[in-house]
Amino acid sequence: MPGGTVYILQPNVPTGGKTLEWLIPNSYTGLNHLAPLDILMANEKRRPIYYAMTTSPDTYVISWNTSVATEGVAERLMTDMKWSAGPYGIADTEVNLAFWRKKMRLENKDKLLGSESEIMYNIHFRSLYGLAVALESKGDTVAALEVLSMLDQGLPDEQSSRGYTWFQVVNLLAKCGNLEQAEKIGLQIIGNYDRKTARKSDAGMESSARIQLKIVAEQYKLEKLKQKLR
Secondary structure, three states, X not given: OEOOEEEEOOOOOOOOOOOEEEEOOOOEOOHHHHHHHHHHHHHOOOOOEEEEOOOOHHHHOOOOOOOEEEEOOEEEEOOOOOOOXXXXXXXXXXXXXXXXXXXXXXXXXXXXXOOOOHHHHHHHHHHHHHHHHHHHHOOOHHHHHHHHHHOOOOOOOHHHHOOHHHHHHHHHHHHOOOHHHHHHHXXXXXXXXXXXXXXXXXXXXXXXXXXXXXXXXXXXXXHHHHHHOO
């Protein structure tokens, strides 16, 4: 089938009678596009539609990027068209915060990610960091700091896991007022690069990490970090 735009407007489709655009980004339509469309057409508001974060992005993210929200470690298709995604696609911070609090209580924190893959680590990081950003944007810095502390729980190796992506955490910690922890993690990132112990996926981002950390250190007057980056 040739690609293009499909407009869905049927009484039995969970769009509240509104039009949901399905944009096919490729020059053809494949089974990976038709399968989610079939799920939507057959759902009839019986239950929410979720996709795993490991699902190929061209299956739904590009097509419905304004209608997908993060819930826990999954993506939910918000077909009622009455929601606001907010930062990182977090539609409901209360639902997400409750999910992570329960998850951290029920699981062994020391082994949460010990046997999981790089993909699962990245999903946990993305979900938690996105929630923290959304909470901070709402002015709830206490909850944002609580969520950021969850990033440390169960990491396979705290030191070697700190690389380029963690500069965002440093910036958000400082923005939320926890300058001591922000500087501590910033120094760990630099230390990992100096000792060549950063994760392989972060190794090529050292220059960018140093530039970003220098900006944060200057903005929030993190003197130890500024000295380390000279």
